Amino acid sequence: MSDPALDPVGAEVRARARALPVADWWTAERVAPGVTKIVEPHLDPLLQANLWLVEGSERDMLIDSGMGVGLLAPFVDGLRDASKPLVHVLSHAHIDHMGGSWEFDSRLIHPAEAADLQRTDVGLATLFRDKIPRALRDGFEAEGYRPLPDVLVTARPSADYDPSGYRLKAAPATGLLEEGDRVELGSRGFTVVHLPGHSAGGIGLLDEADGTLFSGDAIYDGPLLPIGVMADYLRTLERLAGMEVSIVHGGHDLSFGQQRMREICAQYLAKWS
Ligand SMILES: [Zn+2]
Ligand SMILES: [Zn+2]
Numbered sequence: 121m122s123d124p125a126l127d128p129v130g131a132e133v134r135a136r137a138r139a140l141p142v143a144d145w146w147t148a149e150r151v152a153p154g155v156t157k158i159v160e161p162h163l164d165p166l167l168q169a170n171l172w173l174v175e176g177s178e179r180d181m182l183i184d185s186g187m188g189v190g191l192l193a194p195f196v197d198g199l200r201d202a203s204k205p206l207v208h209v210l211s212h213a214h215i216d217h218m219g220g221s222w223e224f225d226s227r228l229i230h231p232a233e234a235a236d237l238q239r240t241d242v243g244l245a246t247l248f249r250d251k252i253p254r255a256l257r258d259g260f261e262a263e264g265y266r267p268l269p270d271v272l273v274t275a276r277p278s279a280d281y282d283p284s285g286y287r288l289k290a291a292p293a294t295g296l297l298e299e300g301d302r303v304e305l306g307s308r309g310f311t312v313v314h315l316p317g318h319s320a321g322g323i324g325l326l327d328e329a330d331g332t333l334f335s336g337d338a339i340y341d342g343p344l345l346p347i348g349v350m351a352d353y354l355r356t357l358e359r360l361a362g363m364e365v366s367i368v369h370g371g372h373d374l375s376f377g378q379q380r381m382r383e384i385c386a387q388y389l390a391k392w393s
Contacts, residue, residue, distance in 0.1 A: 128250040137247065137283040138281050143275035145190025148199055151375060156199055160186050163273035166265050169216040169371050170335055176305020179205040183325065183334050184371065188219025188288060190277030208305060211336025211371055212322040213237055215244045215288065222291035232321030234293040247283040264343035297323055317353025318345060331366030333344060339381060340378045341369025344388055354392060361385035
């Protein structure tokens with residue numbers, strides 16, 4: 121156990137986290153034929169990312185892997201024909217998108233963030249508010265997120281789970297995806313689009329045949345966070361504003377269409393330019 125003199129999380133908070141109710145960790149919702157949205161409903165909304173399972177005739181694709189609190193691979197295999205291969209793609213290497221990636225055999229990511237998959241000390245790798253630097257928390261609130269509660273989960277995935285034991289596991293990249301690369305699933309395929317700005321190696325996956333875009337955290341219908349280079353983000357928003365899509369499935373919040381994408385791009389281009 122950590123030194124109480126150095127540990128900003130009090131014993132009462134840790135005990136309360138240890139006593140949280142046990143609940144099913146994941147929920148899944150089919151949003152389109154062969155497209156399932158997976159979320160962690162018992163995480164604080166700031167950390168509650170969307171994971172996407174896309175089923176193809178020859179292989180399936182899982183985009184992102186959540187926080188790494190509850191086991192993900194068995195849940196995903198229960199949603200699909202698990203005799204097919206699974207390609208695991210990371211939209212980017214932030215804690216809420218990479219925590220479960222160690223469970224999978226393939227981990228594909230943009231080269232700009234490949235090294236981050238080996239790290240276990242990335243920001244926000246905790247389930248306690250007071251372990252997150254104050255300046256970082258203030259930044260989230262300034263962008264429109266509500267203040268964080270002292271414990272960032274409202275349940276536990278199993279009776280023996282102690283939130284104080286939460287650690288990120290290293291999961292080195294097994295392959296790289298760059299602008300223009302293809303992820304082929306058989307009956308459908310996706311082109312990689314590099315969308316830096318939220319992070320240096322953020323990627324989207326676009327099915328030009330039907331206009332489906334998985335956009336990661338480059339764009340979603342909630343407060344966007346310019347964690348990367350602002351000039352890159354402005355270029356990314358200009359590119360997205362001109363992109364032909366039918367539906368955008370983002371890294372957070374609800375999916376939206378082309379008109380809403382253009383509104384969001386215009387809003388943030390005006391705010392940040
Ligand atoms: Zn995110
Ligand atoms: Zn992110």
